[in-house]
Amino acid sequence: MRRIVFGAALAVGCTAACAAQAQDSAKEIQRYRQMIAEGSPAELFELEGEALWKKTQGPKNVSLEKCDLGRGPGVLKGAYARLPRYFKDADRVMDLETRLLYCMTTLQGRSREEATKRVFGTADRPSEMESLSAYIAAQSRGMKLDPGMSQPKEKESYALGRALYFHRAGSWDFSCASCHGEEGKRIRMQDLPVLYKPQAARPVVATWPAYRVSNSQFKTMQWRLNDCYRQMRTPEPNFGSETTVALIHFMTVTARGETYRGPGNKR
Amino acid sequence: MNTLRRALVAALVIGIVKPLAALAAWNKEAFGAKTAGDALESLGVGNAAPSKDLTIDAPQIAENGAVVPIEISSAIAGTTALIVVIDKNPFPLIARFDFKEGALPFVKVNVKMGETSDVRVLAEAGGKHYVATKEVKVTIGGCGG
Amino acid sequence: MAAGPMKMRATLGQGFTDVRVLMTHPMETGQRKDSDGKLVPLHFIQNLTVKVNGKPVVEAQISQAVSRNPVFSFRLKGGAKGDKIEVSWLDNHGDTNSTEAAVA
Numbered sequence: 001m002r003r004i005v006f007g008a009a010l011a012v013g014c015t016a017a018c019a020a021q022a023q024d025s026a027k028e029i030q031r032y033r034q035m036i037a038e039g040s041p042a043e044l045f046e047l048e049g050e051a052l053w054k055k056t057q058g059p060k061n062v063s064l065e066k067c068d069l070g071r072g073p074g075v076l077k078g079a080y081a082r083l084p085r086y087f088k089d090a091d092r093v094m095d096l097e098t099r100l101l102y103c104m105t106t107l108q109g110r111s112r113e114e115a116t117k118r119v120f121g122t123a124d125r126p127s128e129m130e131s132l133s134a135y136i137a138a139q140s141r142g143m144k145l146d147p148g149m150s151q152p153k154e155k156e157s158y159a160l161g162r163a164l165y166f167h168r169a170g171s172w173d174f175s176c177a178s179c180h181g182e183e184g185k186r187i188r189m190q191d192l193p194v195l196y197k198p199q200a201a202r203p204v205v206a207t208w209p210a211y212r213v214s215n216s217q218f219k220t221m222q223w224r225l226n227d228c229y230r231q232m233r234t235p236e237p238n239f240g241s242e243t244t245v246a247l248i249h250f251m252t253v254t255a256r257g258e259t260y261r262g263p264g265n266k267r
Numbered sequence: 268m269n270t271l272r273r274a275l276v277a278a279l280v281i282g283i284v285k286p287l288a289a290l291a292a293w294n295k296e297a298f299g300a301k302t303a304g305d306a307l308e309s310l311g312v313g314n315a316a317p318s319k320d321l322t323i324d325a326p327q328i329a330e331n332g333a334v335v336p337i338e339i340s341s342a343i344a345g346t347t348a349l350i351v352v353i354d355k356n357p358f359p360l361i362a363r364f365d366f367k368e369g370a371l372p373f374v375k376v377n378v379k380m381g382e383t384s385d386v387r388v389l390a391e392a393g394g395k396h397y398v399a400t401k402e403v404k405v406t407i408g409g410c411g412g
Numbered sequence: 413m414a415a416g417p418m419k420m421r422a423t424l425g426q427g428f429t430d431v432r433v434l435m436t437h438p439m440e441t442g443q444r445k446d447s448d449g450k451l452v453p454l455h456f457i458q459n460l461t462v463k464v465n466g467k468p469v470v471e472a473q474i475s476q477a478v479s480r481n482p483v484f485s486f487r488l489k490g491g492a493k494g495d496k497i498e499v500s501w502l503d504n505h506g507d508t509n510s511t512e513a514a515v516a
Contacts, residue, residue, distance in 0.1 A: 028328040
């Protein structure tokens, strides 16, 4: 028997007044989100990211400045908006973080173990991936999301992502769709966007990665998926796994055409 | 580093830090007050008249109390200071901004709120005080993540 | 301990200069517990000064209730391109940091 766990939700058969109040709350929360979006500490992470991009590291003692994120070595403008996409040298579809990891291991000669030792940071010490993501994502501000869709592996990745979105697994038998599958659902005060629908996916994909005021940390898409799986009580996906990239790819394709306006500032 | 050098460095550091600290006054008594009334008394704020020319722009609901954006503007002539108080915070006095010639009585600041509370803003103008209030509801975000 | 990055933008508005400054600071209230269950001590910015061409125009005293990684916006009277704006802070440890920007 399926046990769906949601917080205090509006009961079916709610009176008109109750529904109206919910509407007002939703509007007010939108207002809050708007206000905190102006003037975001994310910019401080962008500065850190820039320094890390230029820092020489690893046995090869080079910086990441020659890393090819899809537009040519070192070209950052618009690169994030065009991810995920297929990379011939790695023969797979990659999102920003998997691509950065690839550059860390190939360009800088670092081991995967060392480079992924601390991918998710803390409020006092952001991780490299977080700062780099902030910096690189910012270079795509104002550009339209345009992930890869034509190459065979890109098509496979999209299909895999879509299948995974609805695939139920883990001790609670949850899929993404368990929470993000129906209009009008929320957990406590957060509305749950139905991410396989473009109008819901667009504002979401356009504002991640983001600074989260609730824990003063800069969070990336790899973190977001990892945390979703944690909340679904399934095992943690590997960093940059095919699963995570496929889901990010699926959501980005669903949101394509939207103007990227991140990095975001969220609750 | 030998003891003499260590002592000299320490003296130098104290010498530099102390004057800085002295220059920058911080009203310990007011900031340590546990009620809004006590804080305002420490600041020498007496009766404050409500004023519509003192505006507070803040969200009605804060999704997370860790960051509540508050924008304050005073159209009261001769405003030289703005004081922010959050009644239900453990230490209600949040900030005091003194504006000198060249600055407008305006500020936007992000504050931490422990629970739903009135945000009270006072303006100091021509030796008198004025006040405006706005309630902000605080809810902690869902998902816990 | 080196202070984290600080960033400021000063832009000309309608008859005023808009100054937005972001600073890195934990702004610890002294009431938060770390992962070991120990209280993290009070550590917060107490004073903030805004200067225009070397002259202080805003002096602020703030408490530990200001959010972590504070973001402030101020407005200065008039202003012209190239005016030098400086924002500096001093915390309860005696640490300081400052940043400068020209009005754009």
